[in-house]
Amino acid sequence: MRSAGQLVVDRQLHAAEIARFHSHVVCGPTPSDCNIWTGAIGADGYGRFYLTRDGVGFCVRPHRYALAIAGGSVAAGVLSLHECDNPVCVKVAADTDPQQHVVSGSQGDNMERMARMRRGGGRHAVRRCDSRGVRRERSVALREAVRHGWDTAAVQAAQLGDQPTLW
Ligand SMILES: [Zn+2]
Numbered sequence: 001m002r003s004a005g006q007l008v009v010d011r012q013l014h015a016a017e018i019a020r021f022h023s024h025v026v027c028g029p030t031p032s033d034c035n036i037w038t039g040a041i042g043a044d045g046y047g048r049f050y051l052t053r054d055g056v057g058f059c060v061r062p063h064r065y066a067l068a069i070a071g072g073s074v075a076a077g078v079l080s081l082h083e084c085d086n087p088v089c090v091k092v093a094a095d096t097d098p099q100q101h102v103v104s105g106s107q108g109d110n111m112e113r114m115a116r117m118r119r120g121g122g123r124h125a126v127r128r129c130d131s132r133g134v135r136r137e138r139s140v141a142l143r144e145a146v147r148h149g150w151d152t153a154a155v156q157a158a159q160l161g162d163q164p165t166l167w
Contacts, residue, residue, distance in 0.1 A: 006076045007060055009068040021049060021065055025090055026146040028155070032099040034089035036155075037062045038143050045087045045135030063102045066090040074104065081105045081113060086159070088139045 009018065024039035037047035039062065047062035064080040070092040074080065082089055083100040091101035105113070138158060145154035 006073060007064060007068045008073040009065065010072070011069075017051060018069060021062070021069070024049070024062070026150055027091070028150055029152075031093065031097055033091075033150075033155075034084055034086045034101060035066075035091035036086075036142055036146050037088045037090050038146060041088065041136060041139050041143060043136060044132050045137075045139040047088050047090070047139075062088075062090045066092050066102055067104055071104075077106075078104050079107060079110055081110055083113075085117065086142070087135060088142055 011018065024037060025035050026038055027033075027035040037049075040048040040050070042048050048059045049062045049065050050057065050059045052058075061080065063082065064074055067080045068074045081103050083103055084091075086101075089101050092103075093100050141158035142155065145151055145158045
């Protein structure tokens with residue numbers, strides 16, 4: 001994975017690549033809903049977007065790619081974080097939008113964010129127990145929930161992942 005390096009996405013130069021990216025995304029109907037990646041999902045529950053540039057194949061995390069589309073590039077060392085706590089979300093909201101999804105941040109931002117979620121209780125308090133396997137299952141369930149278009153009930157069921165026996 002080269003996802004931690006600099007990632008440049010040029011709207012003209014990479015137009016076909018961007019179109020392929022969007023073909024793997026199903027958008028939620030409201031600003032608070034996530035846009036869900038429906039392409040490959042790795043063992044860690046995060047998406048995989050495979051690219052070939054200058055004859056070299058590599059893969060990136062789709063939410064990092066989404067940030068690079070929005071800003072033109074993501075610098076090396078800059079993290080792409082999920083304010084919505086959904087690893088397969090690729091929505092980059094406007095700064096003025098009350099609900100943020102994928103945002104860029106530093107390692108320090110990430111530590112602060114994780115601490116805030118631990119204190120926050122609610123669904124985040126449950127999610128800190130997630131193992132990679134459970135996270136991947138939830139990501140795959142979300143992908144299935146939107147495979148034929150956005151299905152609000154199926155998405156909510158997948159996000160809740162109401163299966164304590166798995167833990
Ligand atoms: Zn989201």
